[in-house]
Amino acid sequence: MDSHDYVIVGAGAAGCVLAYRLSEDPANSVLLIEAGPRDTHPFIAMPKGLAKVMADPSHLWAYASQPDDCTAGQSEMWVRGRVLGGSSSVNGMMYVRGQPADFDAIAEISSDDWNWAHIGAAYAAMENHELGAAPTRGDRGPLKVTMPVLRDALSEAQLAAGEAMGWPRKVDVNTPDDGDGIGYAPRTISGGKRQSAATAFLRPAEKRPNLTIVTDCTVDRVVFEGKRAVGVEVVRGGGREILAARREVIVCGGAMASPGILERSGIGDAARLAALGIPLVHASDQVGEGSIEHRGLIMQWKLTSDVSQNRDFHGWRLLKSALRYYLNRTGPMSAAAYEIGGWFRTRPGLNRPDAQVLVAPFSFDFAKQRQDVERFPGMHVVVYALRPTSRGSIHIDSRDPDKPASFRPNYHDNDADRQAMIGAVKVIRDYVRTPPLAAFVGEETMPGPDFAGDAGIIDAYDRFGTCAYHAVGSCRMGKDDAAVVDPQLRVRGVSGLRVIDTSVMPVIPAGNTAGPTMAMAWRAADLILSEALARAD
Numbered sequence: 001m002d003s004h005d006y007v008i009v010g011a012g013a014a015g016c017v018l019a020y021r022l023s024e025d026p027a028n029s030v031l032l033i034e035a036g037p038r039d040t041h042p043f044i045a046m047p048k049g050l051a052k053v054m055a056d057p058s059h060l061w062a063y064a065s066q067p068d069d070c071t072a073g074q075s076e077m078w079v080r081g082r083v084l085g086g087s088s089s090v091n092g093m094m095y096v097r098g099q100p101a102d103f104d105a106i107a108e109i110s111s112d113d114w115n116w117a118h119i120g121a122a123y124a125a126m127e128n129h130e131l132g133a134a135p136t137r138g139d140r141g142p143l144k145v146t147m148p149v150l151r152d153a154l155s156e157a158q159l160a161a162g163e164a165m166g167w168p169r170k171v172d173v174n175t176p177d178d179g180d181g182i183g184y185a186p187r188t189i190s191g192g193k194r195q196s197a198a199t200a201f202l203r204p205a206e207k208r209p210n211l212t213i214v215t216d217c218t219v220d221r222v223v224f225e226g227k228r229a230v231g232v233e234v235v236r237g238g239g240r241e242i243l244a245a246r247r248e249v250i251v252c253g254g255a256m257a258s259p260g261i262l263e264r265s266g267i268g269d270a271a272r273l274a275a276l277g278i279p280l281v282h283a284s285d286q287v288g289e290g291s292i293e294h295r296g297l298i299m300q301w302k303l304t305s306d307v308s309q310n311r312d313f314h315g316w317r318l319l320k321s322a323l324r325y326y327l328n329r330t331g332p333m334s335a336a337a338y339e340i341g342g343w344f345r346t347r348p349g350l351n352r353p354d355a356q357v358l359v360a361p362f363s364f365d366f367a368k369q370r371q372d373v374e375r376f377p378g379m380h381v382v383v384y385a386l387r388p389t390s391r392g393s394i395h396i397d398s399r400d401p402d403k404p405a406s407f408r409p410n411y412h413d414n415d416a417d418r419q420a421m422i423g424a425v426k427v428i429r430d431y432v433r434t435p436p437l438a439a440f441v442g443e444e445t446m447p448g449p450d451f452a453g454d455a456g457i458i459d460a461y462d463r464f465g466t467c468a469y470h471a472v473g474s475c476r477m478g479k480d481d482a483a484v485v486d487p488q489l490r491v492r493g494v495s496g497l498r499v500i501d502t503s504v505m506p507v508i509p510a511g512n513t514a515g516p517t518m519a520m521a522w523r524a525a526d527l528i529l530s531e532a533l534a535r536a537d
């Protein structure tokens, strides 16, 4: 039987960081297991290839929600990457760190191991940032981060209107000041190519003899001897086998998959597991409970002059954009999904921003499921409240490891969350009518003027809203006994098993989640390595 010190389940944002860090010491043997294929598809590396990758199910897990009032009675789909790099191979490449207060809030309910001092140090160690070194920004790490290069009149007006709203224009929107701001957002792109977690952390590590990477291999369950995790049972090439772990199994399946891996392994709500015929190893009611997601609303406007990028994605200009990309990796095809980010307060009296807006110089064609842009000049934003407390859930309803779990988003079950969502849309409607942007902006086409007033705005979120792909919290970390994992990310009730990914975040960071996931995985590696060192002494 194959045996390794550390068996990592899932080669996503967290799994790749852990594989890199744990295999730095040649004395540690590490096995990284990924359900999806290698990340060789050319549209993964091309930043604007994202739309094509998202339309191709071969690199995705697709999770369907249970119809709910907060989705106007419809089922909605949340996708995640199923490929080396996980969701970081299919994501929008915005690089947002979260603010000090986010991590200090996580530390408050877990341990000081997760406070900003530690996470800021993890960012500094992890990054190779174009803006250079700063106390919590790095220029020597494996993760290449660059700044947007495209400049056009519309984008500049979008930034200037933010400044006029009182959101300071920042060179680095990740400056750790817990404040409002707007600016060009750093991206995990280098040389015109996506820097996924696989590009950044696996490429430099995969030649190490002590790191084995296995793809197209789905982990069904963790195997226990008594209450100790000793390996995983996998499905590969139509057969089943057990891969042994001498020290630890580390589950990094992401917030949508990790609860299911625990449930299939016998860790979860006892009645739920019994109904599926899964033998109980440890009863843990909170597995799959308590997920939190940013509920986004896409808002679009027609423009009064031809200043949007829509024209670059049609006809001869599209050919030109593609050629430009293939010849020198520049132009619209080399841009991240969103290159301007803003953080703002939805009402006075708040001590820090409670909403985020992603601003784009183009508009989607909704008749074509957002796979194309509109034929007339347009712009759009995605806006969401940053710190919702409404919690959903995600659970398996089958023992088949290839069948995605189903979830309940429960986006807004309390008034505070609804008020922040409503306030965010009202502020954005003011923002687009602020000079100099106002000069370009015509009629609102999505959700449109019919969706006015508080009830109308919530109705718009319910009917047309989108997930932000940021779900966290489904295997919550905490110092309380009910938490699924303890502050060292060890699964409670068993030994030799950790969960390290977005699922452990007990509150949602105030922004996009790839950066925080990688930084927390980097920090988790410190904890694992120092624990191993202490054991060896």
Ligand SMILES: Cc1cc2nc3c(=O)[nH]c(=O)nc-3n(C[C@H](O)[C@H](O)[C@H](O)COP(=O)(O)OP(=O)(O)OC[C@H]3O[C@@H](n4cnc5c(N)ncnc54)[C@H](O)[C@@H]3O)c2cc1C
Binding pocket: 009, 010, 011, 012, 013, 014, 015, 033, 034, 035, 036, 079, 080, 081, 082, 083, 084, 085, 086, 087, 088, 090, 091, 092, 093, 094, 095, 096, 217, 218, 219, 220, 252, 253, 254, 255, 257, 258, 261, 337, 401, 468, 469, 470, 501, 502, 503, 512, 513, 514, 515, 517
């Ligand atoms: C479409 C999209 C756009 C996004 N845009 C941005 C953005 O612009 N900026 C940003 O910061 N964040 C963005 N995010 C979010 C960010 O990418 C995720 O938060 C982050 O990747 C989560 O990391 P993770 O390690 O928890 O999970 P993932 O990166 O999803 O990795 C989990 C991995 O585990 C594997 N896996 C799951 N189950 C099994 C199993 N049973 N056996 C083996 N392997 C398994 C999966 O295939 C996957 O590779 C986006 C996400 C998506 C999906």
